[in-house]
Amino acid sequence: MLPEGITIREFRAGDEAAVVAVVRDLHSNERQIYDRTRPADTMGVWYIDRMKQEIAESRGQILIAEGPDGIVGYASLLTFMSSENEKDEINYSYSYVGDLAVLAQCRNQGIGSALLDACEALARAAGQQWLRLSVLAGNARARAFYRRHGLDEHLVTLEKKL
Numbered sequence: 158m159l160p161e162g163i164t165i166r167e168f169r170a171g172d173e174a175a176v177v178a179v180v181r182d183l184h185s186n187e188r189q190i191y192d193r194t195r196p197a198d199t200m201g202v203w204y205i206d207r208m209k210q211e212i213a214e215s216r217g218q219i220l221i222a223e224g225p226d227g228i229v230g231y232a233s234l235l236t237f238m239s240s241e242n243e244k245d246e247i248n249y250s251y252s253y254v255g256d257l258a259v260l261a262q263c264r265n266q267g268i269g270s271a272l273l274d275a276c277e278a279l280a281r282a283a284g285q286q287w288l289r290l291s292v293l294a295g296n297a298r299a300r301a302f303y304r305r306h307g308l309d310e311h312l313v314t315l316e317k318k319l
Contacts, residue, residue: 158271160224160266160267160271162224162225163222163223163229163266163271164223164224165222165223165271165275166220166223167218167219167220167221168218168219168220168221169221172221172228173202174202175228176219176221176228177201177204177205178260179228179229179230179231179259179260180200180204180205180258181198182197182261183256184196184197184200186261187293187296190293190295191295208233208255211235212233212235215238215253217235217237217252219231219233219234220234220272220275220276220279222259222268222271222272229259229260229263229268230257230258230259230260230263230268230269231258231272232254232272233256233257234252234253234276234279234280235252235255236279236283236285237252237283237285238250238251238252238253249287250287251286251287252279252280252283252285252287253288253290254273254276254289257269257272257290259272273303273306276288288308289311290303290308294314
């Protein structure tokens with residue numbers, strides 16, 4: 158259920174600065190978990206431009222969560238991704254949530270759930286059977302959120318500092 162006063166809509170021209178603010182908020186949080194995340198202050202419109210390019214290539218969409226005081230979150234959905242470059246999988250397509258972010262002060266209000274539900278609805282409408290996303294292994298809060306929404310681990314990448 159969407160919090161009162163919050164709407165989910167498509168990204169439009171003029172949203173860039175507000176989305177960059179959400180991206181920076183996300184990177185500030187993720188940098189506490191993963192020290193190789195880009196510093197928040199280095200994130201800019203270039204990131205939105207890159208996201209828009211990925212969206213165009215996959216026939217995807219950027220969704221905006223907007224409240225009375227402006228943009229409070231966003232999600233990017235890459236609607237048509239292919240497993241053709243996965244050497245050990247059969248070829249199939251899936252949708253991929255590239256980003257899902259809500260401003261820290263607006264979390265735990267159902268906004269992230271509404272964005273994820275909207276991504277899932279778009280993926281289903283496009284005929285996809287699979288929805289994927291990636292999350293930092295150390296981000297226990299986000300991992301629990303995604304598990305509550307029915308997403309299970311698909312691949313786990315392990316790493317060792319040398």
